[in-house]
Amino acid sequence: MTATFPAAVHAPRPPGPPAVVLDDVTRTYRSGSGTVHALRGVSHAFAAGTFTAIMGPSGSGKSTLMQIAAGLDRPTRGSVQVAGTGLAGLNRTTLTRLRRQMMGFVFQQYNLLDALTAYDNVALPARLAGRRPNRAEVIGALEQVGLHGLARRRPPELSGGQQQRVAIARALHARPAVLFADEPTGALDRHAGRDVLELLRNLVDAPVTHGPAQTVVMVTHDPLAASYADSVLFLADGQVVGQMERSDAARIAARMAELEPVR
Ligand SMILES: Nc1ncnc2c1ncn2[C@@H]1O[C@H](COP(=O)(O)OP(=O)(O)OP(=O)(O)O)[C@@H](O)[C@H]1O
Known part of the structure; x- marks a missing residue:
């Protein structure tokens, strides 16, 4: 493989208190053919103000962990605790409110509403939380991701990379404590994917002027994407089997190769 060390070499930031804590989490699915231990x-513990990539073979539990x-x-x-709040006892309404206040989502399929500009x-997110969006800030978020002048376009009138940048602008504007990204570059070409990864990296590195430090948790299959993270968490068969700090794509790929079942 020809992976090179990305431009996104970044200075370590002292770890903060955890933004998300999973404690002895087990998820079992019952299906027709038996029980699946996802x-x-x-x-x-995902420290606040850090960027973590979750990697592992197909079916290792990455999406389940993120969900x-x-x-x-x-x-x-x-x-599970998010920003100090245990999720177990929360009813659906409280959980939805917490999600709107604290979390942002960027998925492979952009999860934008096609009917909206x-x-x-x-x-x-501001409207859903009952706040009046600040026009200058919304435009500012779109400018920050390089979409100056495209504010009135609807998603079907934008490229995949531009749509993903709208999803990131939404996260920039809402400033969630934790941004969950599931294969955010999966549908993008190399160039657009790199832009998205640099934006995610910048979310975490930007100086915190108000509110909590931003934390990014990203599921990816791509070692180059994972090399933008502070830390890579490896899953296999529903368990954490390793962690790498500030690693390059070649070393991450080598670790992944050890985990992939021999075909
Ligand atoms: N709703 C469900 N019902 C039954 N089994 C499920 C369900 N969701 C996930 N699983 C199983 O749980 C395991 C973990 O799935 P998960 O989607 O978390 O893996 P993953 O690492 O994200 O995989 P991939 O890289 O292929 O997306 C798999 O064996 C999967 O088949």
Whole structure:
């Protein structure tokens, strides 16, 4: 493989208190053919103000871990805390409110509303939280991701890379404590993917003027994407089997190759 060390070499930031804590999380699915152990006793603390990539072979539990960390699914056993709040006892309404206040999402398929303009997609979380969006800030977020002048376009009128940047502008504007990204570069070409990764890196590195430091948790299959993170968490068969700090794509790829089942 020809992976090179990315331009995103970054200075370490002193670790803060955890933004997300998983404690002995197990998730079991019952299906027609039996029981699937998607996660088996996973414990991990994602420090605030850090960027973590989650990697592992297909079916190792990455998406399940992210869904549970974001309160979109509940563990069969174990507990999750986000910004100091335990998710276990929360009812659906409180959980939805916490998600809107604290979390942002960037998925492979952009999760934008096609009927809304880029501007209105960025302003949506504020509106959902009952706040009036600040026009200058919404435009500022779009400018920050290089979409100056495209505020009135709807997602179908934008390229994949531009749509993903709208999703990131929405996260910039909402300033969630934790941004969950699931294969955010999966549908993009190399150039657009690099732009997105640099934006995610900048979210974490930007000086915190108000509110909590931003934390990014990203699921990816791509070692080059993972090399933008402070830390890479490796899963296999529903368990954490390793962690690498500030590593380059070649070393991450080598670790992944050890985990992939021989075909
Ligand atoms: N709703 C479900 N019902 C039954 N089994 C499920 C369900 N969701 C996930 N699984 C199983 O749990 C395991 C972990 O799935 P998960 O999607 O978390 O893996 P992943 O590492 O994200 O995989 P991929 O890289 O292929 O997206 C797999 O064996 C999967 O088939």
